[in-house]
Amino acid sequence: MKKRVLGLLLIIFTALLLTGCTLSLRAVEPYQSPTPYEQLRIDMIATVEPSVVVVKTETGHGSGIIFKSEPVQGTSLTRYYIMTNFHVVEDGxxxxxxxxxxKVDIPVKDYAGYKLYDIAVVRIETDRQLRVxxxxxxxxxxxxxxxxxxxxxxxxxxQEIDKFNYVTQGIVSLTTYAYNGVAGLAIMHDAELNPGNSGGPLFNLNGDLxxxxxxxxxxxSSKDGTIAAEGLNYSLSINKIAPTIRSFNESSxxxxxxxxxxxxxxxxVSVFLEQNEASLLPxxxxxxxxxxxxLTRNAHEVLEEFDLIIEMNGTAxxxxxxIAAQLEGAEFGDPHVLKVMRKVNGSFVEVTVTIELS
Known part of the structure; x- marks a missing residue:
């Protein structure tokens, strides 16, 4: 049987050689858009997307856009300005x-905002080169x-960080609309928005914010009761909020x-096991x-995802x-000794690490 299979493979290989065919793999050719319109959209999104970020807070997250930079005097750092919504950073x-x-997250240094317009600017300082x-x-x-x-x-x-820089498309439905009681503060459109989109940019096809x-x-509300709305989305008009953004100064x-x-x-543990395989834990x-x-702190250097913390500073x-009880009165630099159960090569082992608070 093996001889027959080998013989058949030899015949196929010989036929390929005689016809000039090869068995080499061909590289995937770059996508060619069938329409100039689609290519314009693809190019626009690729150009603007590197400036769009997530603003993570203690209570959740929103979105934002880097719109300005300047050198930090006396250092090699650059200060970047990021627009978002006030409600994203308020009490954040x-x-x-x-x-x-x-990519490592960068801590926010400070922020300014105007609640009535629901607009804010957060600032970071870094030696990384970011797209403005x-x-x-x-x-x-x-x-x-x-x-x-x-x-x-x-x-x-x-919704979640794994949907980073999700794109939705629509049209301007109303060029000016009242928001927060302010006439002309908003644009209405039908590019779908969801929690987490707050503070993110709305672009036209030219890539203008x-x-x-x-x-x-x-x-x-309708005669049939309350029904889900579709395509009724608000964005703060850049023409309306620009003077406020320009008015922010150092004292702001x-x-x-x-x-x-x-x-x-x-x-x-009980919550984790509702959503994950039991084999991830001992x-x-x-x-x-x-x-x-x-990632702006130290724990990621010594701990791993799915480590099971069983002891901290000698306390079970x-x-x-x-854990919160062990951190009462915490100060920067305090060392804390953790014992964890970690899966290594299919078996669980006890690992001891020391973390300095940062």
Whole structure:
């Protein structure tokens, strides 16, 4: 049987050689758009997207856009300005700017805002080179034309961080509309928005920033009762908010107070096992599971995802409250010794690490 199969393969290979065919793999050819319109959209999104970020807070996240930069005097750092919504940063506590997968978050240094317009600017300082999207109404005190029916594109991160820079498309439905009781503050459009899109940019097909996404109408009343609304989305008009953004000066900014932390996100075992395979933890697990990291702090250097914290500073850990108790009165630089159960080559081993609060 083996001889027959080998003989058949030899015949096929010989036929390929005689016909000039090869068995080499061909490289995938670059996508060629069938229409100039689609290519324009693809190119526009590729150009503007690097300036769109996530604004992460202690209470959730929103979206934002980098619109200005300047050198930090006396250092090699650059200061970047990021527009978002006021309701994203209000009572947000510590904040970081997230740039997508495999990139370290950068802590927010300070922020300014105007609640009535629901607009805010957060600032970061870094030696990384980030993409800045120029905004003519802010930089040049000009007006960007907004026309009913023109295509618009909302970019932001709805729901969860894994939907980083999600894009939705629509048209301008109304060029001017009242929002927060302010006439003409908003544009209405049907590019779908969801929680997490707040503070993200709204672009036209030229890549001009025409609005900052702020809210959607979730439901409307009708003769049949309350029904889900569709395509009723608000963005703050860049022409309306630009003077306010320009008015922010150094005295407008409030410093974000950074508190000492371990830099981990944890989950109770019972909650973790509702959403994950039991094989990720040892049998009969007791402790708290590490499910994420703040990469601006130190824990990610010594802990791993799905580590089961079983002891901290000699005290058994059975709940998140136990960890919180160990951190009462914490100060920067305080060392904390953690024992974890970690899966290594299919088996669970006990690992001891020391983390200094940062």
């Amino acid at each position: 506590g510590e904040m970081t700017i997230h740039f997508g997968k495999d 999207h120029p905004v003519a109404p802010i930089n040049n005190n000009t007006i960007t034309e907004i026309i009913k029916g023109q295509d618009v594109y909302a970019i932001g991160t709805p 025409i609005g900052i996404n702020v809210a959607k109408v979730a439901s409307v 900014y409030t410093a974000v107070v950074r508190r000492p932390r371990l830099g981990i996100t944890v989950q109770e 049998p009969n697990p007791v402790g708290v599971v590490v499910i994420g990291f703040d 850990i059975t709940s998140i409250a136990d």
